[in-house]
Structure formats: structure tokens, C-alpha cells
Amino acid sequence: MVEKTDWWKKSVIYQIYPRSFQDSNGDGIGDIRGIISRLDYLSELGIDAIWLSPVYQSPMDDNGYDISDYQVIAPEFGTMEDMDQLIAEGRKRNIKIVMDLVLNHTSDEHVWFQEALKGEENPYHDYYVWAKEPNSLKSTFSGSAWEYVPHLDKYYLHQFSVKQPDLNWKNPSLKQEIWNMINFWIEKGVGGFRLDMIDLIGKEPEKLITADGPTLHFLIQELNENTFGAYDLVTVGETWSANPEKAQLYSHPDRNELSMIFQFEHVCLDQEEGKEKWDLAPLEPARLHQVLSKWQTELVGKGWNSLFWNNHDLPRAISRFGDDRPEFRELSGKMLAIYLHFMSGTPYIYQGEEIGMINTPIQDIKEADDIETRNMYAERLEAGYSKDEVLVSINAKGRDNARRPMQWDGEKHAGFTTGSPWLNLNPSYEAVNVQTALENKESIFYTYQRLIQLRKTYSCLSQGLYQNLPTGNPSVLAYRKYDEADAFVVIVNFTAQDQPHSADLTGNGELFMSNYQELSNHSNLLRPYEARVYKK
Incomplete structure (x- = not known):
């Protein structure tokens, strides 16, 4: 048994969206070698670990969250040798690599699903969730959550894209395959795992239960026992359904589940109550404070908090909770950083947050890359919304806002690539970039750098x-x-x-x-x- 130090309690973790961080070969797509080339920058910032969004083999229907092989690196990101080098180079700088695991579903191009399509006699068929008739479950990406397969005369469940069939966690062979795969990465020397949509794996779709199914916590405890539980690793679960009581189930140390979860109550406060994220409402600061205060007080001694404003699925925090006008961009960005980083828990910084990157408005749906955004646009136009109304929602909440390439300097393509970037940059890059931030000792970068150091110096910030x-x-x-x-x-x-x-x-x-x-x-x-x- 490895000694557990709970190193993550005093750490700050930096999320990298590999496609948009740094391109090393001029193909316009960020890659692992690009990340390696920027490790010294991250070391200067002071972070302790990188949460790496998926770099596994994938047809990229959902930008890598549709995995076709968990133990192969997607060619556009590099090779397994590159991955090994990233882990090793990170270790030299005391930076751990936290892998992003999508365990609720795979790509429909995964060999398991390709075998499953051969029929009920195939042992892989039961790795997925099937029904003779669809029920009313809806996909997060619009439309029914069921897709008909004519030659089987059955439907498979997909809570996200039609190319992301849901896995059946009731199948013992599937669980063993997943445990083996996680142990493969542990042996590689990774520092932990972020578990995508983990609150869905106990689903019982025939009963219209998706999140928080009756077997959820048993499955996570099994996962812990057979994989990461024996190691000094960090684990964080994405749990949109969580409240403080549920968070204790996931993160109380005596329960042997996860280190912490991402809860999203505070990022749902600028939408109309009971409606979708696209239905915008003004943020009430007092309500935000009430929610964050609740999470700060109700988990004391009973679990562990994550702290974040941004991630790859959320719009830029300054545009959302602060003020992205030039005179207020850095001021409000620093304010958000200071407000959050004195709280208890483990902070997560999303790439570009530390230099004050902002949202990127679009004028036409042709400029959108994200599958969720495009599906919602079509659905809402059909429902009678005007184009302008829908674009207002997209510009406020669309996921492309977070996925624009990282802004390294004021040169062409912001130093992200020598080629043509896969997604257009935010036009602010000439003024808002790493080079400019590093040259200005009063920039938002140095506020983040100081906050990271303060959390290492004063234990009451992380645990008080x-x-x-x-x-x-x-x-x-x-x-x-x-x-x-x-x-x-x-x-x-x-x-x-x-x-x-x-x-x-x-x-x-x-x-x-x-x-x-x-x-x-x-x-x-x-x-x-x-x-x-x-x-x-």
C-alpha cells in the first residue's frame, strides 16, 4: 500500500484542453509535444498538476469525449511515447498529469460497440444499454436518447451524441475491462483521474433514472477498491446533480470513493430557474455568495471541495461573472481569482484564465464548431426562436468560448500554431496574451501566481x-x-x-x-x- 499524503489538498490544478493549448507541428491542432514545450511556463505559474482533457483515440465527434480506444493516443495529439515523455517531464517539474476518463459511454467506433452490433449472442452486446422500445429520455445534445438499429430491431441508449453509446455498468466483464484500463494508466505514472459524468454510471433508464442511480456509490467504491484506491492519487468526479449531502457520499474519506467532486450549483445561477442553460438570467451576486458559502460550511470535516470558475464546457469567467470591457477585464478577473482562491478546497485554473481570456462572440452558426451548440441552434429555430435570440444565448454560454486557442503572443495565430488553427482565435489576442502578461508585473498572471504560493504558505486558505x-x-x-x-x-x-x-x-x-x-x-x-x- 502506497502512503497517502493527500497532496491535492494544498495543490492547484490547471486544466489543459489539448486541441487548443499549443500546436507543435503546424497542423493547427494542439498536441502533447506542444504541452511539453510549455511546461516551464506552467512551472513558473506554480501549479501542481495538469488535468488533461482526453487525448485518447477518437473520431472527435465530441472533441475527444467519444473514446474509441482508451489505451491509444489520438494521432492528432501524438503518440504514447509523447505521453510517456509528458509524464516524465512533468515529474521533473513536480507537475503531475491527471487523465480525463469518460466511463459513462464510448464512441460508437470503439471495438466493443462494433462487436455489440453483431447481435445478442456476442459477449460485447451487453456492454451497452439496449431497449426494444424507446421511452421519453432525452439526450443532453438534443432529441431522443435512443437510437434505432434496424438489423437488431432494438434501440441503444446515448445520453449525449448518437455516436456516444452508454455503457452498461451492470456487466461484470465491462467493469473488469475498465479496471484494467485504469490500472494501465496508473502504471504509466499518472497523478490521478477526472471522471467525466460519473454520476450517470448507476443509471436505470427503464425507470427514467439517469443521475444518482441506486448502484452509483457501490460502483464507485468497487472502482476505488480495484484501481486508484491503493495509490496516492487525486480523483475528481463530474457530478452535475450533486448537492452538499451527495458530495459527502462521494468525498468523505471513510467511504473510499473519490477525493472530491465538481459541483455546478454556482454555475447554474445565471439561467432561468427550471430551464436550460441557454435561458439566460442576470446573476445575483448575493445568491452566488450564498451558494458558495453553503458549500464552504457544509463539507467541513465531511468531504472536500473543488473550486473553479471555468472549464472546457463553460464560458469564460470574466465575460460571465466579471466584466470583459477593456477597462475592467483585468480588475474583474483578479477579483474573481481572489474571491475564490481564499476558499477551502482544491482550485482548478482553466487554460487562459490566468491571463484573462474572454468570450468570443459569433455572428452566424457557421462559425460554431461545438456539437451541443449546433444541435441546440437547430432545435430552437424549429421551436420558433429567432436567430438573433439563439445567437445571444450561444455567445453567452456556448462551449466554443472556452475552446478558442490559447493566446501566447501578439503575432499571427497568437503563437498557437504556424498553420491554420482548427478554431478561430479570439481577436483580443494582440493585447491579451501570455507574453504581455509576463512583461507586466501587475498583470492577472502574477495575481494567480501569488495566490498559488499563498495556498502553500497558509494552510487556512485550503483547509481553514x-x-x-x-x-x-x-x-x-x-x-x-x-x-x-x-x-x-x-x-x-x-x-x-x-x-x-x-x-x-x-x-x-x-x-x-x-x-x-x-x-x-x-x-x-x-x-x-x-x-x-x-x-x-
Whole structure:
């Protein structure tokens, strides 16, 4: 048994979307060798691990989340030798590689599914979920979740693309294959796993149960026992259905399931209640604070939090929760960073977040690459929405916003590729890029760098107690983080206007950190998007 250090509790993890990070060979697609070439940059930032979105063999119907072979690298990303080198080069810099595992479904081009199509007598047929008649389950990517196969006179379940058939976790042989595959990667020396849509594997579709099925936690405990549970690895599950009570089931150490989960309650606050993410509603800062405070207090001693604003499925945080106008882009980006990174849990930084990348509006659906976006556009036009209405939703929430190539410099294609990029860059790259950020000691990059170092220095940031502080203003959010050694008070203004707050929030502490260079004379008035941290 390997000694468990729980290293991830004081770590900051950086997510890379390989297709968009760095191209090394001029084909316009980011790759593993490109990532290796940028490891020194990530080391300077100070991160401890990379969560790598899928690089496995795939027809790329859903940009790699449709896996056709879990133990082969997609040619556009490189080779297994490249992967081995990434793990080794990361280790030299104390950066672990966290693999992204899609265990709810495969590609329809996976050999298991190709065999399954041969009929019920084939042992692989039962690796997937079949029905003689479809029910009312809908796909996340629009339309029915069932696809008819004429020569079998049956339907298979696909909760996402029609090219992503759902796996049947009731089959013992399937589970063994998955355990073997995970152990293959553990032997390669990876630092852990992010488990895509893991709350769906206990599904019982005949009963219209998808998330949180009755066997879910038993299956995860089995997975833990047969794979990563014996190692000092980090595991994080994607669980859209989770609340704090469910999070304890996943992440309480005595339950032997996962290190932590991604919960998404806070990223559903800017949509109309009970509707889809495309149905936009203004964010209420006080509501955001209420939700994050709940997660900070209800998991203490019972589980572990993840902290994030962005990922490959979510729009850019500054455009969404901050303000992407040039005069406020960096200020609001720093404010969001400071507000989140003093909280308990493990922070995740999505590529480009640390330099303040923003959303990329489109004028026509032809500019969209994402399958979810294109399907929704067609569905909503058919339902009577206008083109302009749908484009407003896409520009606010579309997944392409996060997937634009990384902006390294102000030269052609932002230093991402010497060829033609697979997805157009955000036109802001001439001003918003890594080179510019590194040259400016007041840039958002150095705010993130300092926050990462602070979490290693002060244990109360990652594991301290949390106290919500009333401010007398719903646009000003404040909390206290403390342990026996240290105490910090964080106060932020979530608007583009000056905002007053109660005068007694500082706790008699000294100003420790701010996103403004010039200090304010008004202790109870916050400037636009101002963030202040006091230390006692």
C-alpha cells in the first residue's frame, strides 16, 4: 500500500484542453509535444498538476469525449511515447498529469460497440444499454436518447451524441475491462483521474433514472477498491446533480470513493430557474455568495471541495461573472481569482484564465464548431426562436468560448500554431496574451501566481474554517477564513460601480492584498470590482 499524503489538498490544478493549448507541428491542432514545450511556463505559474482533457483515440465527434480506444493516443495529439515523455517531464517539474476518463459511454467506433452490433449472442452486446422500445429520455445534445438499429430491431441508449453509446455498468466483464484500463494508466505514472459524468454510471433508464442511480456509490467504491484506491492519487468526479449531502457520499474519506467532486450549483445561477442553460438570467451576486458559502460550511470535516470558475464546457469567467470591457477585464478577473482562491478546497485554473481570456462572440452558426451548440441552434429555430435570440444565448454560454486557442503572443495565430488553427482565435489576442502578461508585473498572471504560493504558505486558505460576513450590500461579498495560526477577511465588489459596505469588516487586520495598485482612503467604499484581503 502506497502512503497517502493527500497532496491535492494544498495543490492547484490547471486544466489543459489539448486541441487548443499549443500546436507543435503546424497542423493547427494542439498536441502533447506542444504541452511539453510549455511546461516551464506552467512551472513558473506554480501549479501542481495538469488535468488533461482526453487525448485518447477518437473520431472527435465530441472533441475527444467519444473514446474509441482508451489505451491509444489520438494521432492528432501524438503518440504514447509523447505521453510517456509528458509524464516524465512533468515529474521533473513536480507537475503531475491527471487523465480525463469518460466511463459513462464510448464512441460508437470503439471495438466493443462494433462487436455489440453483431447481435445478442456476442459477449460485447451487453456492454451497452439496449431497449426494444424507446421511452421519453432525452439526450443532453438534443432529441431522443435512443437510437434505432434496424438489423437488431432494438434501440441503444446515448445520453449525449448518437455516436456516444452508454455503457452498461451492470456487466461484470465491462467493469473488469475498465479496471484494467485504469490500472494501465496508473502504471504509466499518472497523478490521478477526472471522471467525466460519473454520476450517470448507476443509471436505470427503464425507470427514467439517469443521475444518482441506486448502484452509483457501490460502483464507485468497487472502482476505488480495484484501481486508484491503493495509490496516492487525486480523483475528481463530474457530478452535475450533486448537492452538499451527495458530495459527502462521494468525498468523505471513510467511504473510499473519490477525493472530491465538481459541483455546478454556482454555475447554474445565471439561467432561468427550471430551464436550460441557454435561458439566460442576470446573476445575483448575493445568491452566488450564498451558494458558495453553503458549500464552504457544509463539507467541513465531511468531504472536500473543488473550486473553479471555468472549464472546457463553460464560458469564460470574466465575460460571465466579471466584466470583459477593456477597462475592467483585468480588475474583474483578479477579483474573481481572489474571491475564490481564499476558499477551502482544491482550485482548478482553466487554460487562459490566468491571463484573462474572454468570450468570443459569433455572428452566424457557421462559425460554431461545438456539437451541443449546433444541435441546440437547430432545435430552437424549429421551436420558433429567432436567430438573433439563439445567437445571444450561444455567445453567452456556448462551449466554443472556452475552446478558442490559447493566446501566447501578439503575432499571427497568437503563437498557437504556424498553420491554420482548427478554431478561430479570439481577436483580443494582440493585447491579451501570455507574453504581455509576463512583461507586466501587475498583470492577472502574477495575481494567480501569488495566490498559488499563498495556498502553500497558509494552510487556512485550503483547509481553514469559513465564516460568511454580512456587508449590508448585496453587491459586496465578504467572508473570513481562519485557523489557529492565521485569519483573513476577503471583501469584493461584484459590480462596475463604487459600492459601500459595513465599516467593521476588516477585523482590525492590515491590508494584505488588493487588485488595485493605488490604495483607497475609503475603508468602507469599494471601487469597481475591487477586492481586498485583510490579515490579522
